[in-house]
Structure formats: C-alpha cells, structure tokens
Amino acid sequence: MNGEKSIQIKSSASALYNNLSVLRIAPRCLTYFTVVHANVVNMVSASWDGLNFSHRQLQSKEGNIAASSSLIMQASWCVLPSRELLVLTSQKGIQMYESDGSIMVYWHALDNPETPTVTLPKTQTFIERISSGSVLVFDIPSKGSNVMLSEVLEEHRDAVTDMASECSGSLEYMADLVTADDSGLLCVWKSGEDFQLLHKIPGFDVSCSSVKLWKGTVAAGYGTGQIRIYEAVTGIVHAEVNAHARWIYSLDIAPFSGLLLSGAEDSLVRVWHLTMNPDANSVEVEHLYSECITDTQICGAKFCDGDGYAFAVTGYDLSEIIRYTQA
Amino acid sequence: MSSKTLPLLFINLGGEMLYILDQRLRAQNIPCDKAKKVMNDIITTMFNKKFLDELFKPQELYSKKALRTVFDRLAHASIMRLNQASMDKLYDLMTMAFKYQVLLCPRPKDILLVSFNHMDAIRDFVRDTPSILSQVDETYRQLIEMYTPLSGGEFQLIRQTLLIFFQDMHIRVSIFLKDKVQNSNGRFVLPTSGPVPFGTQIPGLIRMFSCSGDEVKRVQFRSAGNYSSALREGSFEMYGERVIKLGTNMYSVSRPVETHMSGASKNSAQHTKVSTAPNPLAKEELNLLARLMGGLEVRKPANPDSRFRVNLFATDEEEEEALISRPDELSYEVINIQATKQCRVSALLKATTTGGEFRPVTYGYKGSNSNHYATSNSCEYAHIEEILFGL
Numbered sequence: 001m002n003g004e005k006s007i008q009i010k011s012s013a014s015a016l017y018n019n020l021s022v023l024r025i026a027p028r029c030l031t032y033f034t035v036v037h038a039n040v041v042n043m044v045s046a047s048w049d050g051l052n053f054s055h056r057q058l059q060s061k062e063g064n065i066a067a068s069s070s071l072i073m074q075a076s077w078c079v080l081p082s083r084e085l086l087v088l089t090s091q092k093g094i095q096m097y098e099s100d101g102s103i104m105v106y107w108h109a110l111d112n113p114e115t116p117t118v119t120l121p122k123t124q125t126f127i128e129r130i131s132s133g134s135v136l137v138f139d140i141p142s143k144g145s146n147v148m149l150s151e152v153l154e155e156h157r158d159a160v161t162d163m164a165s166e167c168s169g170s171l172e173y174m175a176d177l178v179t180a181d182d183s184g185l186l187c188v189w190k191s192g193e194d195f196q197l198l199h200k201i202p203g204f205d206v207s208c209s210s211v212k213l214w215k216g217t218v219a220a221g222y223g224t225g226q227i228r229i230y231e232a233v234t235g236i237v238h239a240e241v242n243a244h245a246r247w248i249y250s251l252d253i254a255p256f257s258g259l260l261l262s263g264a265e266d267s268l269v270r271v272w273h274l275t276m277n278p279d280a281n282s283v284e285v286e287h288l289y290s291e292c293i294t295d296t297q298i299c300g301a302k303f304c305d306g307d308g309y310a311f312a313v314t315g316y317d318l319s320e321i322i323r324y325t326q327a
Numbered sequence: 328m329s330s331k332t333l334p335l336l337f338i339n340l341g342g343e344m345l346y347i348l349d350q351r352l353r354a355q356n357i358p359c360d361k362a363k364k365v366m367n368d369i370i371t372t373m374f375n376k377k378f379l380d381e382l383f384k385p386q387e388l389y390s391k392k393a394l395r396t397v398f399d400r401l402a403h404a405s406i407m408r409l410n411q412a413s414m415d416k417l418y419d420l421m422t423m424a425f426k427y428q429v430l431l432c433p434r435p436k437d438i439l440l441v442s443f444n445h446m447d448a449i450r451d452f453v454r455d456t457p458s459i460l461s462q463v464d465e466t467y468r469q470l471i472e473m474y475t476p477l478s479g480g481e482f483q484l485i486r487q488t489l490l491i492f493f494q495d496m497h498i499r500v501s502i503f504l505k506d507k508v509q510n511s512n513g514r515f516v517l518p519t520s521g522p523v524p525f526g527t528q529i530p531g532l533i534r535m536f537s538c539s540g541d542e543v544k545r546v547q548f549r550s551a552g553n554y555s556s557a558l559r560e561g562s563f564e565m566y567g568e569r570v571i572k573l574g575t576n577m578y579s580v581s582r583p584v585e586t587h588m589s590g591a592s593k594n595s596a597q598h599t600k601v602s603t604a605p606n607p608l609a610k611e612e613l614n615l616l617a618r619l620m621g622g623l624e625v626r627k628p629a630n631p632d633s634r635f636r637v638n639l640f641a642t643d644e645e646e647e648e649a650l651i652s653r654p655d656e657l658s659y660e661v662i663n664i665q666a667t668k669q670c671r672v673s674a675l676l677k678a679t680t681t682g683g684e685f686r687p688v689t690y691g692y693k694g695s696n697s698n699h700y701a702t703s704n705s706c707e708y709a710h711i712e713e714i715l716f717g718l
Contacts, residue, residue: 015490038491071328071491091328159480182480206526207480223434223479224527231538239535242528245519245554247435247483266530267517268551281538287548295510295517297430316430316490317497317514 006320007044007312010055011037013299014071015316017161017209018250020300021076022312023084023099031304032099033321034075034086035314039068041075041088043101044321058101060090068092082142096140096147106147108138133157135179137195153195158182164213167255173216174198175232180208186220188232201235210251212260215276217283219260221248227262229274229283238283244268250301254308259288261311263301267292269313269324293322328488329481330385331473335442336394336489337382338466339428339574341373342445343421344398345452348407350578351637361406361635366452367459368405374462383469388492406634412650413639419498420639426493427508427515428573433524435482437571438489439474440561444574446470467565475563502577520553525560 013019013035023032029048034041043056058075060068070091077099078085084099093109133156139148158181165177175198177189184203190196201218210221217238218230225244230237246265253260253274260272269291275284296315304310310325345366352362372378389397395418402409402417409417428441446467453459477485497513508516523529530550537543561570640646 012495014494015487038494073328158478159484161480182478205478207478207483209483223483225523225530226528236538237536237540239533241534242530242532245523245527245530245552246433266552267519282535282543284535284544285533286546287533290549290551292519292551295514297517317494 005050006322007033007046007053008320009033009035009037009042009044010057010319011040011042012317012319013314014038015249015297015299016073018074018076018300020250020302020312020314020321022302022304023077023079024305025099032077033312034077035300035321036072036075039071039090041072041101043086045100056101058086058088058097060088060092061095061104061107078140080140080142083140085140105145108147108149133160133181135160135163151195153179153189153197155179155187155197155200156181156185158185161207161209162211164211164218166213166216167253168215169255170215173232175213175216178211178213178218178232180211180220182207184208184222186211186218186230186235188218188235198233199235201230207247209248212251212253214253214255214258214274217274217276219251219253219274221251221262221264223247225264225266227251227260227272229285231281236281239285241272241285241287243270243272246297249297249299252302252311254303254306256306257308259303259308260285261301261303261308263298263313265297267294267296267298267315269293269298269301269311271308271311291324293318328387328491329484330387331477331481332388332485332488332492333386334379334382334470334473335438335485336388336425336492337397338442338470339425339445340394340398340421341401342442342449342574343424344402344417345369345449346576346578347417347420347639348402348637349452349576351639352407355637357635357637361633365405365407367456369401370449370453371459371462372401372404374459374466376462376465379466379469383473388488391492408634408636409639410636410646410650412646412653413637415653416639416649420500422493422496423498423500423503424577425489426496427503429486429489429493430515430517431573432486433522433571434479434526435486436477436479437524437561437573438482438486439470439563440569440571441574442470443467443561443563444569444571447569448576464565471563471565519551520555522556522558523554525557527557529554529556 014037016036019036021034025032031046031048033044033046036042039060041058043058045054045056046052060070060072068090072088072090075086075088078087085105086097086099086101088095088097093107095104096106097104133154135153135156136149137151137153139150141147156179160179160181163177163179166173166175174190175188176191177195179187179189181203184206186201186203186208187197188199188201190198206226207223208220209223212219213232216232218232220228220230221243222228225242225246225248227241227243227248228237229239229241243262244264244266245268248262248264250263251261258274258276260274261269262272263269270287271289273286273288275286277284293313293315296318298313298315300312300314302312304312304323308326310323313322313324315322348369349362349366352365357365388394398418398421399414402414429438432438432441446463450460450463450467453463499511499513500509503509503515504511510516530552531547533544533546533548534542535544535546558570562568638646640649
C-alpha cells in the first residue's frame, strides 16, 4: 500500500468507535469524510484528483436550532435508494441532515441516547438507545422531512455498540441486519413490515465494538482484539483471528472484493481477505497487510470504495485523515 | 458518555497532585512537621465525606475550568501557598500524567487499578493518622462498590469520556521526555511491544473451522509488533498487588519536574472554537460546583506565620518568567470562589441564578477534625458572568 496525501481536518478525532464515515459521490468525483470531535462533526469533501478540499463543521443541537455542547457519539451517512442522509447521534438526540450537511431534515430527541446508525437498502434507518439497548427503526421518505419512528426492537439488554446491514447488494441472503452490544451479543434480523429476529449469537462477556454483514457472513471485532467470522443465520463460527493486541475500534468490508479492514487501539490497521467456500460452508481468512500509525490509537478505518482499492484511517488526537491506496 | 467518570478523574488527578507536592516539599526542605501537615490537610479535604458524596453522584464531567477551580481550592486547603505560575504548572503536570495513564492502560478496566495505585499511595501518606485513614478506607469501599460491577464496555465508555476531556492536550513534561515516554511534539509514545492485556491473545493466529465446529486450518501471520503473554490480573480489592505500574509515584527528590510551554502552543490552532452562545449547562454546573465547594472544608491556621510558599520551579525568577510567558490559550482562567461567610456566598449565587434551583450551601463542615473556619476579611467574589459565558 502507498501512503497518500493525508487530509487535514479542522479538529482532532475523538476516541469513539467507528469514528470515520466515508461517502463516495461518483457523479461529482468527490468523496466526503466525517470525523467526530466532541460536540462537533468535521466534514471534508475531497475531489478525486486530489486538488480540491472543502471543509464544513456541524455542531450538535438542542431541539432543532440551539447549538449544544452535548457530545456527539457518531456521525455517518445512510445511503437509501433515493437519497443520502447524514445522521448524527448526540447525547440529546438524533439529527438528520442532507448528505452535504447543509440542511437539517429531522430532529428526534432522546432522553438517554446514542450510538450508531445503519441503513437498510429500503426506506429505513436505525438508531438505537444505549440505556435500554433498544433499536429504533425510522421510515424515511424519498424526499422531504416526514421521518417517522416505525418500530422499536428490544432484544439487547446491554448497550448497543454497532449495527450493520447486508452490504453485498444481493437479495439472496436472508439476514438483513446485525446488531451488536457491550456483552458481545449479536442479534441477526430480517427486515420487513415488522422486523424478525433470526438468531442470537451469544457473546462471551467481551464487548463487540464493530460489526459488518456481508454475503450472509458476520465479521465482529471485540475488545480483546479478536475478530470472529460467523454465519449470520446459524451463528456457526467460521473463523477466529487473534488480530490485535488491544481493543478493536473499527471494521469495514469492501463488498466487491471481500477485503476486511480492522483498526485498533494498538496503532495497527490490518487488511484481510475473506474467501467464501459455499460448498464446504466455510470461510477462509487471509492476512494481507498491516500498517502501523505510530503513537496513535486508531478510532476509525474505512474503505473509500467498494473494491477496497483505498482506505482511510483516523486516530485519537490526530487532526488528519490518513489515506492508503493499493500499490 | 459515562456519568460515572468524575470520581475517577478527581481521585487520580488528586493523587498525582499529592505526588508532585510531596516531591516539592522535600526538594524545598520544608520541615517535616509542616510538610506532613500540608499532606494531611489536603488529603482530609479531598476525602471529606460530603464532598465525595457529591462527587460520586451520576453526573457529567465538569469543564476544565470548573475542575481547575476545585483543585486550586484543594491545593490551598492548608498552610501552603502556590503562586499562579506554580499552580498552572502543577495542574499541567497532573493532567498530562493522568492522560498518559489513561492512554496506556492495557484494558479500560485497568483504569480502576491505576486509581487503586493512587489510593494505595495516599493511604501510605496518612498511615500514621487513623482518622484520615478511615476516610481513605471508606473511599476505597465506595470505589469498589461503584466500579467493580461495571463491564469492560462501560469502562471503555468512561475511558472515552476521559479522553475527550484530555483531547488536544500536548504539554511537554520534562520527566516524560527524559524517560522517552513522550515525543518532542508532546505526543505520548505508544509501545507496540510488551505483555498483551489480561484476556487478550498475542496477535498472529488465524483459526478456521468447519460447519460442525472442528478446527480445519491454522495459519500464523506476521503481526508487526513484539508482544508477550499477559501478566496476571491485578487485584481489585482494598489490599492487593495491582500489577500495573501506571499510577504509581514516578517522582523523587532528584527528578525535578518541568514543563515546556513552547511545544504546546503549536496545537492551539486545533482547538475547536466552541459556540460563544451562553451555555445552558453552565448554571447547572455552577450549582454543582457550589455544592462541591461547600463540602470542601475551608481551613485557615490560627497563626499566619506558619504559612509558607511552595515553588514548582527551580527559582523564583523562573516562576516569574513562566507566568509572563505562558501562552494565552493555555490560561486556565480560574474561577475565584473564595467562599468565606455562608450568607455572603449564598446571596451571591442566589443573585445570579434564576428559578430557585440553587439551594443555600453550608460552609464550615463540622467534622471531628475541624478546627478553624475561614474568617478572612476580604472576600473575593466569583466572576459569575465568566462562568456562565465561558464554560
């Protein structure tokens, strides 16, 4: 991998799980990045020719107007069939913006909220509440701000840490969503009129901080530095990787190539390859590459494109997004 | 973020403060009895029951300014005086030391072991004074009760909350630079070698299984690090070996403590400009602060001659110079609440809050050890506007 020119951001990254979100806008040859710093979200838009960068900062809000000092837990893009939304979850509630952060579309107050959001390739977004471990399902219209809470999924008893939807783009897999919590429990769901719980993969009392779902396979990163690969619907363990020496903060999958990216507090970013063997119902994991970001605890690691040709990394106290591309 | 963070922040910062003061008292050859009195007075104040009860309530972390005010008060709880420059330096050292400990904790839960290291040292400072010792023991019990049931994930949340508090602080500390745990740019060295945390495996192994659960393949990969097996787990009881060295006293008379201001100012451009609109939380924080300060017993000695000044620098000239040359962005802008007479401060705070959310604070806590109450004639009032708009 080559180190490419880093992108400077206006303030440093906070130590939060999955603290980097990437949105590729092919028609405009741009990529957007967001990184959370306390109560502010730093957004950078980078042109693919590497020449133009523009910055924007969004602050957490109280209600839908007043600027707030409440901390933001996560900022990520939700890609829906007809639109993309930038969703911020703060201690006070959820704010949804148009994808460039220019207009706030919706605000939802929560009494003791937070964390991650994920989209299903239909018309819904999920955000969950940390206090009760419940998962909120919203219906998003194809335009406008008529967002509605449609369902609450109550299966986790510990705080939910991450969620992922099936990212292969294929409809052949039964599981649509996986949710993970602080006890390491993974819940696998099928979406629909009402969500259906397909399976619960028990934890082993270690927090699962990051999870991904690809071709019916769950990749989960844990506080012990281990990555486990499961079959979503049955919970069968395909592989166990002693991947990192510290807490894993971020996982990502490049859906077209099966590359898996992991970033942890141990300063390392690693790239793996997942190979499916549908005949044997097994998955092979191969380590491809490691990179050490010296003296930095990594908090976000994401591929910049569906092939995994490039990836970007953020670290605690670091005011830049470091990018790598395949050599 | 976690509402259980404040007690750990306070106790660990307090512990570091005591290490530094202990070193300076010895380095300046302060007579034994005076030095002991200072340490005892500060520890008694720190572990005052009312104060700790407030601290242990679930709440958000204080702002840096508010916390600095608490420590200012704590440092002056006895016959020792510190000039502004020395107090600034003391606070810099305390915060950078704890930031280092939080960052380098192998597991988030180990922050509790770091806290016990500080507590163990504090207990040792007061081992000859049973009354203070019992306060310290009570605090151990409170810590154990509150924190030992928490999961790894909850500790990680506490750690993340602490790291937000310490974000962008890169003050260079001479003792860290010398030991090569901090780089010249102010960032801490994060080693990629040594024992893995308790519960973690050494990276390198991939195991693959068949659908019936049998292991079918093992592959080793090159892990780019030099790790060894985990050490045994430290003890979370009142007494016991903590195993982790973070949080133990790294100062001694021969290792002076200096900070460098110049390196730090480079990072000021990265400070996020927080909105200048009045912070609605500030009022709440002010109330909390007042309650907390109310729990801090104010002592002034009967004999003003017993007071003495401690310098965190090698000479008075250096201290003077440090005050002048300190970069603006590192100024702590301490809130000067010198609560003396009960009614005065009550009235003051009542006048500046609305809605009657403030209740009168009781000063002059009657404990078995209390001797004197503040009777100073001049009363410095808090700059309330500063608090409401600056926090």
